[in-house]
Amino acid sequence: MAFIRSGFRRAEFAKRKGIYNAMGENVMIQSRKIPLYSQLIRFHHNIMVASNVTFLTHDVTHNILNNAFPDNKFTEKIGCIEIMDNVFIGANSTILYNVRIGPKAIVAAGSVVTRDVPENSIVGGNPARVIGTFDDYVKKRLLDLDAYSEALKPKDQRIKQELVVLEWAKFQAKN
DSSP: OTTOOOHHHHHHHHHHHTOSSEEOSSEEEOOOOOOTTGGGEEEOSSEEEOTTOEEOOEEOHHHHHHHHOTTSOOOOEEOOEEEOSSEEEOTTOEEOSSEEEOSSEEEOTTOEEOSOBOTTEEEEETTEEEEEEHHHHHHHHHHTTTSSOGGGSOBTTBOOHHHHHHHHHHHHHHO
16 A cells, blocks of 8 residues: 555555455545554545544553553453544544544544544544534635636646745735
């Protein structure tokens, strides 16, 4: 998977190889890391996972505890992760085990998700907490639909120099 450039192709490869427990349609996984116990992860439909997202299906504190308390036998703690429909997970986020990310949710970049994410919510921070709603985000984005002409819109992850100039002008005008 590490050598597949496209996040969509990477997800299709994972689906064909049965790497995860389930993989729905229109899933993109930019992250190149395959988590330990990946069969404990389910992806539903229309999910975008940005770069460097970490899915933790386990912890290894049992190793420390067993050495610190040799009379006890602590076992490795594991759990499932489920990502429902219409979810975006931002870059450098960490999703811990026993978490379900509800439908129509956005996880902000750099978040640490330690508990379930409610439907129709945006979460962010460490630990992640609700900071907005998916529906409000959609309304904001609808206002941006005509931000620039069809001829200037990014295509195949490339942008024209004219769009670069336009974006820098907008950025400098607000600062």
